């Protein structure tokens with residue numbers, strides 16, 4: 387090691403601003419100082435579940451982790467350690483899916499929120515990579531609001547992209563164009579582009595039109611029919627729309643690293659902007675009128 391005046395140069399150990407946004411790298415006195423001025427933290431959560439023939443089972447936590455850490459790097463958000471496991475029982479017929487029950491998940495998330503509240507954290511933004519977690523996150527957030535006044539926001543990339551098509555398809559597809567892009571931009575080694583496909587939702591009836599494992603169209607209305615993913619797809623990926631709207635696709639040639647990177651950055655920018663506005667959002671005050 388280089389020595390100046392007999393003193394060992396340890397400047398290589400100095401921490402970059404980037405590492406200072408990673409909760410797990412801080413000591414407790416550093417966190418104590420940081421949390422005096424940090425009201426809102428970012429909590430990436432995902433799942434371990436099948437993603438068709440072409441994306442690794444860690445996809446949902448891999449994406450959430452990557453998005454959150456980019457948000458930390460770009461706008462200084464304090465990023466909690468990623469919760470990799472989620473609620474994926476509806477995928478369990480496909481090998482490799484590891485799941486918690488909604489009850490366990492809710493309690494687990496609630497206890498982390500409770501821990502954060504102990505040290506002064508007032509608001510939590512979830513970067514959630516998996517739709518099956520939404521019920522548990524919502525239940526935990528409601529309890530945290532009731533018990534210690536914490537406000538939470540649950541963000542997913544498909545909600546953020548809800549009003550736009552991704553290469554002509556809805557963002558919310560299991561292992562579809564958008565999800566393949568996010569995994570590619572996060573961990574290219576978790577994607578097998580040569581095997582990429584997205585299957586149309588399998589149908590069980592001519593009048594009840596399944597649009598995905600939990601939702602169907604009937605006449606002009608929608609109805610929720612909780613099914614397993616294996617009920618509506620044989621390979622695991624699915625377009626999450628009726629085949630009349632979106633048939634199976636096998637052409638992923640436009641999902642390039644450049645395309646994936648641009649989609650990722652769009653969501654990261656949205657998150658940076660949202661984190662700031664959510665931090666500044668007025669805490670709700672009740673003025674319930676009585677007759």
Ligand SMILES: [Zn+2]
Nearest residue numbers: 445446515565
């Ligand atoms: Zn996923």
